[in-house]
Amino acid sequence: MDNNLLAKYAKLTVCKGANVQKGQYVVIKAPYFAAEFARMCALEAYKREASYVECNLFDEQLTRLHYKYASEDELKNLPQWQYDKSKYAIDKGCCYIYITSPIPDVFNDVDAKLLADVNLAVNQKMKPLQYYTTNSVGQWTIVAYPNVKWAKKLFSDLDEDDANEKLLKAILQAVRVDEENDPNILWDKHDKDLLDHCRKLNEYNFESLHFVNDLGTDLYVGLVRDHIWAGGMEITTDGRKISFNPNMPTEEVFTMPDRNRVNGKVVATKPLCHNGKVFSDFSFVFKDGLIVDFDAKTEKEYLRQVLDMDEGTRHIGEVALISYDSPISNQNILYYNTLFDENASCHLALGACYPSNIKNGDLMDDEQLLANGGNISINHIDFMFGSKDMNVYGKTYSGEEIQIFKCGNFCI
């Protein structure tokens, strides 16, 4: 691996991703094999005078062993210190750096019900702390790191080292890290472009969107009143107003659908990797916002269990627009990972909405969000349905219809 490029990537992660502040407490979560990259991020954070960089290294293959062999009691009862540990960092006004590196099929032989039950129990325990990232009270960023199994899934014809190297190159390209340029400057421009796009859509203030293509998608998505289109850079909602990029890469602009005004059918165009399991060729039928029917070629039973985790998982909380002709989309790589694939294609998210996608959303409690059409759930699961032939139409409150996408791309 090229250490100079990795160091550039680490600096981008710390500066444009989390935008670590002087004196700030930083939490890094990374797979053990990314420990050296995590350490590079820590060094960059310390260069910006972070007070402390807490680094949590995990091993998903060990997690698999827990699911297969640990006592159910231990799995479901998250110890109090785990909660206190998160609260400790949040009380200090921390920022989060999540280094993600999905290992395909790692939980394939894990009992699906147990997986869902444990996730539910853990999420319920940690729920009181989720506002911190969900509401962007502090900065958080997700960046990706390669691993051999992931790389071999994408580039099966290459040997392990070459595949891994190729995946790293693709990741770096997607986040605009190269030898010549300062990625921080490229991201300033990129953030500005996304901001311009959002402003345009916000000015139209659409009542609903209509998605239609030849694959079978024919879906009406109502938008909540006073919805806000957002994308790229965000600003912390506490008094500090610190800018950060929650996702690197990011190409999307997204807003809040009305949880009760979604009707029709949506057909996914990319597989979805969730908790190490892969749903492929799946579709949902909505009636008044609720998923009333669904199908999937793989893991249908686990998908049902996910949908049944809480009432909100059967509604959507996010709708996002990305041109088919976008940088990541043009790489023509199926990453089997949301961070990349969601930025290559229009997508929806099952589950929780982002309160920042509605005016004064950060001041609303769950009840108020629901009353305004927002969705509440312990889940937020993106799935992709954009296609080359996708047309999208926006309907304004005055009844005017505006074409937003023509043949997969923005035309507004």
Next chain:
Amino acid sequence: MDNNLLAKYAKLTVCKGANVQKGQYVVIKAPYFAAEFARMCALEAYKREASYVECNLFDEQLTRLHYKYASEDELKNLPQWQYDKSKYAIDKGCCYIYITSPIPDVFNDVDAKLLADVNLAVNQKMKPLQYYTTNSVGQWTIVAYPNVKWAKKLFSDLDEDDANEKLLKAILQAVRVDEENDPNILWDKHDKDLLDHCRKLNEYNFESLHFVNDLGTDLYVGLVRDHIWAGGMEITTDGRKISFNPNMPTEEVFTMPDRNRVNGKVVATKPLCHNGKVFSDFSFVFKDGLIVDFDAKTEKEYLRQVLDMDEGTRHIGEVALISYDSPISNQNILYYNTLFDENASCHLALGACYPSNIKNGDLMDDEQLLANGGNISINHIDFMFGSKDMNVYGKTYSGEEIQIFKCGNFCI
């Protein structure tokens, strides 16, 4: 690396080292680059129906960054959740598996006073929980794993991979893991041999030992009344009476010196690696148990700071006998690591005694231990002074003198 031999090593660690019990909570601490070996240990523990295997992966090179750049306040004030986390496992009657892999000189450019201060603060915070391993309430074991920097320090003429492989082989040889034999059976025999040795020394019930060699060591070490020689296997002191091997490898038999009856000079014969710093060519002069003078060729100032950490660090808490002609000694490798080097040579430990080395010691509080000649300290730092020409004499309470070592080896 040979995965079959590693799996054998993991099984030995779990069975003969920690002796994991059905339904037991297991805590593993390992450097991130030993994650796969840690996972093998976890699998073995789950095969023995452990209730949960908590695995903590650390990165000493990141710890170095903390020492260099983090706020002193964060470094010295261990968060409460860290304490609670340890207590959680102890309350469940856990056992510990420590996978050690020293990175030479990793803290070389860290401020020595800060290092000592932080260690002191952390140890003070965690002190109420130290009884669990110090008194062997639950099982614990330390095993070693190679790393490239360590391997290159030992075998500088080899390239990185070959050096690492050679170090792994040496480690496996030292813990009796090979292709042909079942190491569990070899350890049963080894534990029995050490036990026989202890019984002999306990029968003599020496009042004091006298060490003398041509390098300048001429040291009288009083032993506490009712001292107990121990070595190899231990038994948990709670009701469960579970056998375990705290150190793998282990070749020593050891007992409790009288903290106030040590007189003369001891000259170290191997460098000592402590917190990533290396003391070499050092010696101590004792008067009535107290170190009244010392010297060191390297890191003398840091050694002074360590000695000043608390009063007990200037006294000794352990004396151990190992034949110069022992398996690890015969490898003729200086490991720069206590786990190995202490098993190649007679040694003493600055700081805390093991309560199990005196009759009813596990029932004594600090005051009672001190009153009986035991030593109390937040430190326990072994250093080696055995040599090829070492003679050791034991004096009984009836005034008889028995030669225990002749020319470096047991002759009793």
